[in-house]
Amino acid sequence: MTAPQPTLRINxxxxxxxxETSRIGLPTVFIRLTGCPLRCGYCDTEYAFHEGESMPLSAILEKTKAYGAHYVTVTGGEPLAQKGCIDLLKALCDADYSVSLETSGALDVSKVDVRVSKIVDVKTPGSGEVTKNRWENLQYLTPHDEIKFVLCDVNxxxxxxxxxxxxxxxxRCPVIFSPVFSTLEPGDLAEWVLRDHVPVRMQIQLHKYLWGEGRGK
Known part of the structure; x- marks a missing residue:
């Protein structure tokens, strides 16, 4: 008997x-899952906390395929808060997409398909959620994963x-320093990184400079 396919709540x-990330500028399909156990002070996707509709895995794959893209990013909210996320990631990899996962790092990443590029957002004190960092996740990171720090200020x-x-x-893997949009001046962060010879990639959020903070971009 065939097991029922997973159903996920999709925002x-x-x-x-x-x-963002090393894939910046690449045409990408974004699959945003509903729900997040964190409440970062600078969150720009609060609408994903509760809004969304239930979709079977097959429907998600069909809608993704319609865009004809090679790159797919699963994001949230916190996508790993939904049990079916692991199945979704595997299915996307099996369909030969180049898949990345944007996660807060507050939940276990050990079961994420090794073909997925994990983008782990380490929470800083300024986020208000620094105690939620799951440092055990670091052991599961490989050179094709990335760590991101979203920075509010010099502290x-x-x-x-x-x-x-x-x-x-x-x-362990590439590291990104990114300023909170409209909070930390990108030029200031750039100067600090250069002054201190920090071996990281300094990055701004390209989509916000192109389209602002509207949804669906």
């Missing part, structure tokens, strides 16, 4: 340019630099 599925920057050393992050 939105849309096609845009990847605005976050100094804290993030400390984590680079304490957890040997640069030796």
């Amino acid at each position: 939105e599925i849309f096609y845009s340019l990847q605005g 976050d920057y100094q804290w993030a630099k400390q984590q680079l050393t304490e957890h040997n992050l640069v030796e």
